[in-house]
Amino acid sequence: MSNKQVRVPRPVEEERIALKARKVSFSWEDTPLHWVPGDPFATHTMNVLHLLLPAGERWFVHVYKQVLPYIRDERLREDVIGFIGQEAMHSQAHDEVLPHLKELGLDPTPYTAQVDWFFEKMLGDRTLPPGRARRWWLMERVALIAAIEHYTAFLGDWVLNAEELDRRGADPTMLDLLRWHGAEEVEHRSVAFELFMHVDGSYRRRARTWALAFTALVFLWQRGIRFFMENDPTLLDGKASFRAFYVRGRRGVLPSTGDMLRSIPRYLSREYHPSQEGSTEQAVAYLASSPAAVAALAAEKGAK
Numbered sequence: 167m168s169n170k171q172v173r174v175p176r177p178v179e180e181e182r183i184a185l186k187a188r189k190v191s192f193s194w195e196d197t198p199l200h201w202v203p204g205d206p207f208a209t210h211t212m213n214v215l216h217l218l219l220p221a222g223e224r225w226f227v228h229v230y231k232q233v234l235p236y237i238r239d240e241r242l243r244e245d246v247i248g249f250i251g252q253e254a255m256h257s258q259a260h261d262e263v264l265p266h267l268k269e270l271g272l273d274p275t276p277y278t279a280q281v282d283w284f285f286e287k288m289l290g291d292r293t294l295p296p297g298r299a300r301r302w303w304l305m306e307r308v309a310l311i312a313a314i315e316h317y318t319a320f321l322g323d324w325v326l327n328a329e330e331l332d333r334r335g336a337d338p339t340m341l342d343l344l345r346w347h348g349a350e351e352v353e354h355r356s357v358a359f360e361l362f363m364h365v366d367g368s369y370r371r372r373a374r375t376w377a378l379a380f381t382a383l384v385f386l387w388q389r390g391i392r393f394f395m396e397n398d399p400t401l402l403d404g405k406a407s408f409r410a411f412y413v414r415g416r417r418g419v420l421p422s423t424g425d426m427l428r429s430i431p432r433y434l435s436r437e438y439h440p441s442q443e444g445s446t447e448q449a450v451a452y453l454a455s456s457p458a459a460v461a462a463l464a465a466e467k468g469a470k
Contacts, residue, residue, distance in 0.1 A: 185354050187248070188252075188350070188462070190259055191465060196337075197340055199398070206400070210394035211411065212344065214394070216264060217278050218387070219256060220258075221257075221281045222314070225290075229304070232304055233361065245360070259343060260343075272399065274393075308362050310379050311362075312359045312375075315440070316359070317383060319440060322348030322350075322355075325348040334419060348449075349453045352449035353450065380430070391411075
């Protein structure tokens, strides 16, 4: 459809900053299997991120490299290139947690193989003739990424403010990984949506792909939680349930179910813009103080 016919929602404030990939350095040898003390369920619910994100973010990068020729706005092009760099770094950082989990007796390979299949086969490139069919499939995936990024920004904002995890004594290295990643998700939260509005903008496509993205995320996440709980070598009868998720959301160690549900009509509103979610100022402040980012920057300066 013509972009001239699309009413583009405006940001609630001008917060744009130049996006850049930040190097980080994490050391996992002191991180326990249950890094939220005494709560395997909360731990493994968040551990699913290490299984989903590497494959998902590699897929983001692959799709966005294909859409670059469709971008006619130089500022947006710069944002997309910065987004690609950040997502590639996120994928690498979460990938590095997996060998540590394996050393602790929890081999994630059977589940990651399923996730890889989902992104590489179901959502991967298809043999389509040039023209309308090929563009349609590319626009579908751009819209899917915009919907997924709504939830990564939601989760990023949540973990930046999840003070209960600090009170519970959650492992500081794992918290830093999640908050560094979450802060960058908040920082670049508008890019995927603005790209979709620039190259397509169809509200019907936005709503349809939201439904697919939400369904897929819920399915993959609950499957990942079950996998971790059932294969945790320290649990005799590890089980996962919606009630366990709901209760921990009330306690503040996981996102609130109510908050997640209320995020749905916000995304589906015709007035939605991602700048309505989270705070760039808070995200940038965390990125400036993240122990992993600070350590990597110091090491880089020392090497010069």
